[in-house]
Amino acid sequence: MIRTLAAATPDSILRADMPAAFPPAAFTTDPRAHLAFVEVMASVDESEPPWRPTVAGFLALRLVDRWADSCNDRTVLSPRELSAVRNAVSEAPAGPLQEALGRLVSAIAESPGTRTSSVTIGLLAYAHLLQHDEQYGIAADAYQTFLAHANAASDDAELLADAYQRLGFCLRMIGRLDAAATAYETSMLVADITGDFRAKYISRIGVAAIAKHRGNLPAAEALIDQVIVEVSALGGANPSTAVRDLLARAKHNLGTIAYHRGNSERALVLLYDALQMYEDEHHRESVLHDIATNLMALGLRDAARDAHLANYATARRPIVRTSAAINLMELAALEGRETNFEHYRRELASIEMPPSSAAYYHLYVGEGCERFGRADSALYALNRALTVASKYEVNEVSIRAEAALDRLARHVRADPAAPLAEPPAAVAHVVRGVQQLRAAVVRV
Numbered sequence: 104m105i106r107t108l109a110a111a112t113p114d115s116i117l118r119a120d121m122p123a124a125f126p127p128a129a130f131t132t133d134p135r136a137h138l139a140f141v142e143v144m145a146s147v148d149e150s151e152p153p154w155r156p157t158v159a160g161f162l163a164l165r166l167v168d169r170w171a172d173s174c175n176d177r178t179v180l181s182p183r184e185l186s187a188v189r190n191a192v193s194e195a196p197a198g199p200l201q202e203a204l205g206r207l208v209s210a211i212a213e214s215p216g217t218r219t220s221s222v223t224i225g226l227l228a229y230a231h232l233l234q235h236d237e238q239y240g241i242a243a244d245a246y247q248t249f250l251a252h253a254n255a256a257s258d259d260a261e262l263l264a265d266a267y268q269r270l271g272f273c274l275r276m277i278g279r280l281d282a283a284a285t286a287y288e289t290s291m292l293v294a295d296i297t298g299d300f301r302a303k304y305i306s307r308i309g310v311a312a313i314a315k316h317r318g319n320l321p322a323a324e325a326l327i328d329q330v331i332v333e334v335s336a337l338g339g340a341n342p343s344t345a346v347r348d349l350l351a352r353a354k355h356n357l358g359t360i361a362y363h364r365g366n367s368e369r370a371l372v373l374l375y376d377a378l379q380m381y382e383d384e385h386h387r388e389s390v391l392h393d394i395a396t397n398l399m400a401l402g403l404r405d406a407a408r409d410a411h412l413a414n415y416a417t418a419r420r421p422i423v424r425t426s427a428a429i430n431l432m433e434l435a436a437l438e439g440r441e442t443n444f445e446h447y448r449r450e451l452a453s454i455e456m457p458p459s460s461a462a463y464y465h466l467y468v469g470e471g472c473e474r475f476g477r478a479d480s481a482l483y484a485l486n487r488a489l490t491v492a493s494k495y496e497v498n499e500v501s502i503r504a505e506a507a508l509d510r511l512a513r514h515v516r517a518d519p520a521a522p523l524a525e526p527p528a529a530v531a532h533v534v535r536g537v538q539q540l541r542a543a544v545v546r547v
Contacts (some may be wrong), residue, residue: 160200211367371397465485
């Protein structure tokens with residue numbers, strides 16, 4: 104078994120338990136610097152909502168570092184240090200993050216100079232909440248802090264593989280693909296020792312997602328295919344919830360690969376299988392969005408609308424609901440429903456959204472205004488779309504916006520493709536399924 108986990112580097116795990124060739128360190132900066140928190144604090148004003156919870160998290164992680172030092176050199180944290188962090192936490196907005204930080208500080212106060220899992224587990228709980236809230240940069244920082252201070256001779260050992268896997272995911276979400284790959288590889292190595300098959304296979308799926316992002320679709324597909332074979336063998340005739348979740352994740356990723364390879368029919372079959380298997384609402388929202396995308400790619404507009412309406416009505420994450428509204432706005436424009444188009448356009452106009460979503464929003468507003476003969480509004484929106492897309496390298500939006508601007512300059516109207524009247528037999532069950540799902544949650 105693992106004996107020790109020293110500060111911050113994967114290769115600090117006891118060599119006797121590890122293969123000779125161990126991956127390089129997953130951490131490219133000192134985890135004690137907490138630069139992700141510093142960057143957020145530097146980017147917002149003290150009066151803005153993110154300021155206080157970010158400061159509280161930063162100070163709490165610094166306190167964890169001090170606590171770890173006190174365990175090593177037998178010094179004692181001063182009441183002043185604890186009080187300062189408690190005050191910062193109390194000034195953060197009430198909610199799960201504040202509660203998690205409060206529990207973390209209390210665990211430190213109750214463990215002076217003593218290495219205990221109550222602190223590291225409290226830190227991990229805080230990292231999970233940050234990841235759930237899609238604050239991936241500071242979540243990665245929190246996971247790194249956990250891994251720097253976890254005690255592999257204690258109950259922390261069984262949490263290591265999952266923590267590395269989650270670190271890999273967060274790093275992947277912020278575009279640090281090399282570091283993410285290293286974290287995933289480390290997770291798989293630790294999982295082989297601790298027997299955490301869930302972390303092992305989620306990490307393998309993560310490695311495939313990196314391959315897909317880099318354009319190596321055949322390699323990504325081969326990796327996922329192998330995961331499905333192995334996990335299916337683990338599950339047998341009556342798979343556990345954990346096995347079903349892994350299969351759902353694998354099929355979801357394989358479906359997105361099929362979409363990028365231009366095979367939306369295969370993608371829909373895989374994605375709908377994943378939807379049926381997922382129990383987590385977060386994942387169900389994501390896969391339903393991907394189903395809608397593929398239905399739209401096949402020209403099945405009514406079915407795509409059903410899927411987007413279901414997410415629009417029930418999605419818990421604001422970004423999913425926003426994305427559904429953007430796509431419903433596009434559908435309204437394609438079908439000449441100007442009142443519906445205006446409804447979504449006005450709702451979305453005041454919503455803050457990520458750059459990619461903003462680029463598509465302005466594009467669809469521009470294309471819609473073009474179709475409704477509102478040339479000045481179309482020109483303004485398309486130029487906005489082009490500006491955002493160029494800055495953030497949203498290439499599809501750039502191409503479509505330039506084409507629409509060219510049509511406006513030549514006074515040529517767009518001629519959208521006609522929708523598909525009947526679904527292909529292979530995906531008819533998907534169309535029925537999303538129709539039933541929409542009917543269960545939306546009265547239209």
